[in-house]
Amino acid sequence: MSDKADLSEVEKFDRSKLRKTNTEEKNTLPSKETIQQEKQCVQTS
Numbered sequence: 001m002s003d004k005a006d007l008s009e010v011e012k013f014d015r016s017k018l019r020k021t022n023t024e025e026k027n028t029l030p031s032k033e034t035i036q037q038e039k040q041c042v043q044t045s
Contacts, residue, residue: 030038
């Protein structure tokens with residue numbers, strides 16, 4: 001085995017065959033108020 005990676009397939013790759021996709025943010029971070037509310041609920045339990 002050689003230490004160099006085989007890039008021959010990467011060089012042959014045709015980007016024109018790729019399709020355009022739209023990404024959507026699915027996991028949004030909670031707001032500061034939501035974090036505070038959850039902290040209060042945990043402390044009172």
